Amino acid sequence: MVKTTAMLLQELADYANPAAKIRRMAQNGQLVPIIKGLYETDSTIPGHYLSGVIYGPSYLSFEFALSWHDMIPEAVYTFTSATCGKGRKKHYDTAFGTFLYRDVPITAFPYGTTLHEENGYGFILASPEKAICDLLYTRSPCGSRTELRQLLFDDLRIDENAFRDTNWDDMIELAGLYHTTNHRLLISMVKEMKRHEQHH
16 A cells, blocks of 8 residues: 555654654565655555556556557566656656656547556556557657558557557547647548458
């Protein structure tokens, strides 16, 4: 369970020196420090449970979400999350893993995510469509649909069959919220794929 220093000081108010008690609990493993002012009582929990607590508002996206949805072959060991309005990347190395936070546009931030609950923890995760749109936002603009296909299927190693199984209407709607060259190309590419499917 995640606890803040303030919560712990309140819980340990009966001790003569609550701050010293917190330090002792951290030393003997009863508390695992996450970042300044945040502790976890269970050292064995998976890191994605903590992503939203470490820095927020945020949700898990980019490579982590694509791996979670089996869209890319690699296992991802960094917990990649999207934030908005922060202006710069944030990076935390913790006992639970490495957490990376990157901005997406405020217009796109609230859409295409789901709250998951596991073992009393809640975490917010991007849909496959949203994770693709978020990732394209962090990449240099492509010059053409062909270049975009290369980026998606060769460089980012997104599984083409898995891509075909995504919800294309959702993808088009989400991509429209980013207003970048990559997203315009994505909309055009997905519409072309839709037309192609309808004719076959």
